[in-house]
Amino acid sequence: MNSTSPAAAAWGDPDNRRAWKTLFTWAVLGQILWPLVCLGSLLLIVGPEWPVWLLFIPLVYSAYRSILQRRYLVDAFQVRRILKQYPWQVHKTPESGIGKVPGAKSGDVWLKFPNPEQSGDLIPVILHGHVRSPWWRRRLGPGVAPEKMAQVVEIWFAGDVRFAGVLAVPGPRRLFVVYQRPTKDSRFLTDVREATPDALARARRAGVRVPERIDQWPFDVG
Template sequence: MSITWTLWLFFIPMAYTFYRSFLQPRYFIGAFRARRLLRQYRWQIYETPESGIGNIPGVRAGYVWLKFPDPEAPDQLVTMVMHSHVGSDWWGGRLGKRAKPERKVQVQEIWFAGDPRFAAVIAVPGPRRLYVIHQRPNYNRAVSADARGAGPDALERARRAGVHVPDPRSAASDVSGA
């Protein structure tokens, strides 16, 4: 065998290594965000929350969404969208209307830790399938999240969890100055 054959033998592992080296930082960022959220919020268990794929205003076709109760108004539901991500494919295959019954059973119980107005970690029972779900602008440093009727305690807790939210002190000074 020639040296060229040996190089071709190692080409596929090298290509996979380069692929993972570009993909891996996203996993680390997600893990650190999940860790910060889990330090601030306790797990809550929801049995078959309302969910689907597309078909609601403001959600692109093909995006998975779930609805969770607003912590300050439990009778109102807040929609959280799983924007395209590697892990959202697994969830989409189980939350959609066309999902097979044996797959729907896998997401019958969803663990939720966070505030649906800002960001949360969702999971199914077991050590796998953690997913950080957030309202779109929450991790963009240039844009703060809309407070959506959240009180100062909820804003401060979200800030400690790493979500960029408006400063309640500046919001209070805007109201008093008006």
């Protein structure tokens, strides 16, 4: 069962802006702190007091997070652009799974949401990437523990499932960007053909690089 919140964009609600500020603050702190941890681990390794093996793991992990952190910032800004264009839609226990949909690999987790122009048409969106996805991946799909599944009984979605959107749990909390990635077996071209000009223009304002013509690539967000 699905219900849709008022048509005003989600950004107009102070709670949503506050949630975004928290998201952005953590992204900025990570951009500062992880490089410092990496540098500190490196300095301790070259010093005579610490054995190399003891600091190798924090050095490698902090270096990895330092590289990944830029994506956290990019996604934070993308969340804001989407929330400025779309309202939250509230979905009760949306269909989810692992693999077995076009464009999904064997371990890819996905959710299905209604096509905004054809409510009976459910479109899968795959949770791509590693940025903030582990929390969602551990709570969606078959075989999930009941206590974890209970945390995603109600899911908020702002966006256009044909292009991109933001997932959240009530609050909103756990903001996470999802987007369609065109592949040879995806339905992207069909969705672009069927979308109204207003829907395409709105997606572009939300930061989605929807091509002016259906033969133009790539299609992405950011």
